Amino acid sequence: MSLDPATVARIATLARIKIAPDEQVRIAGELNTILDWVEQLKTLDTSAVEPMTSTVEMVMPQRADQVTDGGYPNKILANATEPVRVSTTEEMGGFFTVPKVVE
Amino acid sequence: MIIEGKTGTWEIVVGLEVHAQVVSQSKLFSGASATYGGEPNAQVSLVDAAFPGMLPVINGYVVEQAIKTGLGIEATVNEVSVFDRKNYFYADLPQGYQISQYTRPIVSGGRLVIDLPGDRTKTIGVTRLHLEQDAGKSMHDQSPTKSYIDLNRSGVALMEIVSEPDIRSPEEAGAYLKKLRAILRYLGTCDGNMEEGSMRCDANVSVRKVGVTEFGTRNEIKNVNSIRHVMQAIEYEANRQVEALEAGETIRQETRLWDVARGVTRSMRSKEHAHDYRYFPDPDLLPLILDPKAIARIKAAMPELPDAKKARFVEAYKLSPYDAGVLVAEQEQADFFETVAKGRKDPKLAANWVIVELFGALNKKGVDVTNSPVSAKNLAGLLDLIENETISGRIAKDVFQFMVETGKDAASIVAEKGLVQVTDTGAIDAAIAKVMAENAAKVEEYRAGKTTLFGWFVGQVMKGTGGKANPAKVNEILKAKLSG
Structure with a gap:
């Protein structure tokens, strides 16, 4: 598999990373060396091996269905850019705001 | 449903994706409340807002709800399933990805029997049911320049239930949604309220000439919030595709929005490049392993559907x-x-x-x-x-x-x-005698063969008793008296 600059541009768009056209060739080369390495790994026969999901033998922990969290909109909005408060009391919460996204 | 086009007859092919909000107290991966309608951002934990270093922990009851629903649609509950990240950028998705299940869903291969007019039924296959997080809510009508974001819904558990493309008309789509909604409500796994958004539906619609076995290119219609609108959107979209194809155009696979006000579907441009979600297993979560005994226990406690x-x-x-x-x-x-x-x-x-x-x-x-x-x-x-x-x-x-x-x-x-029925034949006799005495001419007509008057006599007697006479007894006695 080999990436061309157009594919790099597309990946950059999906990842919201700005990559100038003159950088695309270089980055395509770098990504290709990673892909080549993956290609090399793929030559190994792993048909009899279960995918490894954890380095420790453990079962995923589960929670009981109880409300134990939330109720602190002031903390949630503490670092928000230009939040809009619905009330002067902090517990009443408010909104994050972003530049208008319209469909 | 068959569409008569200019170049021949067309068949509609529909598959439905339903997002059903799981009935639970707390969210899928956090302990914040999952109830509808709190103050903005007051039902949000640091996990839901994707603060750095926060880790998801799964809600065991939500898993049970998914199992119950899977059994309710006669599907296979998979003892091993895996959570994946579905990556995309949107303002109401703070993580930058949705935790979902892609290659290994918790439930696969079910079916639903839908009820059609004339006591007919049809079986619609259900491809899969998987668990995933809901996104937050964006509000675009609060300010001229800003969109407002409320994360209360962010992280609430959803079941995405995907049908096979077995649906062939808007009516069948409506019947499918009604039946699925009924099952979810019987099980108590989703309240099925489409207006509040706790059950949402996307429709994949394509058309093909009758007799053709390959599927046509499909379009996905989003944003449909009632069964009636789903049916209308499918009907509109199918006709639109037939017209386009007959005009020599090709259908481009895209996401379209149902515009309620205008009654049309229109292209959703922002999604054009967004279909590459770069799924990969979520490294924060281990595979979900289910105990067959727990599944059996849930099965034994299923209500009558x-x-x-x-x-x-x-x-x-x-x-x-x-x-x-x-x-x-x-x-x-x-x-x-x-x-x-x-x-x-x-x-x-x-x-x-x-x-x-x-x-x-x-x-x-x-x-x-x-x-x-x-x-x-x-x-x-x-x-x-x-x-x-x-x-x-x-x-x-x-x-x-x-x-x-x-x-x-x-x-x-x-x-x-004082509405007790008069079954006392004496009282009924008296009422009949009175009616016959006052209408001697009509009695003669009846006896001369105009038997259609019988109903009129019954009416008079009922009226005379204030409607309280037993009609069967009135009929019986009146018939005898009139025959002389």
Whole structure:
């Protein structure tokens, strides 16, 4: 598999990373060396091996269905850019705001 | 449904993706409240807002709810399933990815039997059901330059239920959604409220010439928030595709929005490049391993579902499949009917009263059966009075009106208003004699062969007794007297 600059541009768009056209060739080369390495790994026969999901033998922990969290909109909005408060009391919460996204 | 085009006949092919919000106290991966309508961002934990270093922990009850739903659609519950990240950028998705299940869903391969007109049924395959997080809510109408974001819904558990492309008409799509909604509500795994968004539907629509086996290029319609709109959107989209294809255009696979106000679907441009979600297993979560014993335990505790209940109503109460179908559409309606019908000689009478009189009255009042002014016990009491001939069926309708208005029981209304049926043949004899004496000319006409007057005589006698005479007895005695 080999990436061309157009594919790099597309990946950059999906990842919201700005990559100038003159950088695309270089980055395509770098990504290709990673892909080549993956290609090399793929030559190994792993048909009899279960995918490894954890380095420790453990079962995923589960929670009981109880409300134990939330109720602190002031903390949630503490670092928000230009939040809009619905009330002067902090517990009443408010909104994050972003530049208008319209469909 | 077949569309007659200019170049031939076309068939609609539809698959539905339903997002059903799981009924639970807290969210899928955090302990924040999952209830609808709190103050903005007041039901958000640091996990839901994707603060750095926060780790998801799965809600065991939500897993149970998914298993229950899987069993309810006769599907395979997979003992091993995996959570993946679905990556995309949007302002109401703070993580930058949605935790979902991609290659290994918790449930696969189910089916749903839908009810169609004329007591026909059709089986629609269900490809899969998987668990995933809901996103936050964006509001675009609060400010001219900003979109407002509320993360209360962010992280709430959803079941995405995907059908096979087995649906062939808007009607079948509507029937599928109704049946799925009924099953979810019977199981208590989703409240099925499409207006509040706890059940949402995307429709994949394509068309092909009748006889062709390959599928056409499909479009996905999003943003449809009622069963009626789903049906309208499918119908519009299918006709649009036929027109485009017949005009020599090709259908481009895209996401379209249903525009309620204009009644059309339109292209959703922002999604054009967004279909590459770069799924990969979420490194924060281990595979979900289910204990077969736990699945068996849930299976043993399953309630009776709509199809089974319908079959039992037809069998045990001798109802028509149609009436049984109406009653089982909501569990509360079915329970109401059973309370009224239990131990009754004529359960069909109970069905008629519940479906025609009660549902009619509830409809007029705009309330559902759980808020009925007439309790099941009181309706049963009214039917008892009909069956033991205390009142006639006609009087019963008047009594029922009083019951709807006052909430009182039938016996006390009958006593209060003096509506007890006259079965005393003496009183009926007297009323008949009076009518015949006052209408001697009509009696002659009847005896001369104009027997169609019989109904008129019955009416007069009923009127003379204030409607309280037993109609069967009136018929019997009147016939004898008139024949001379």
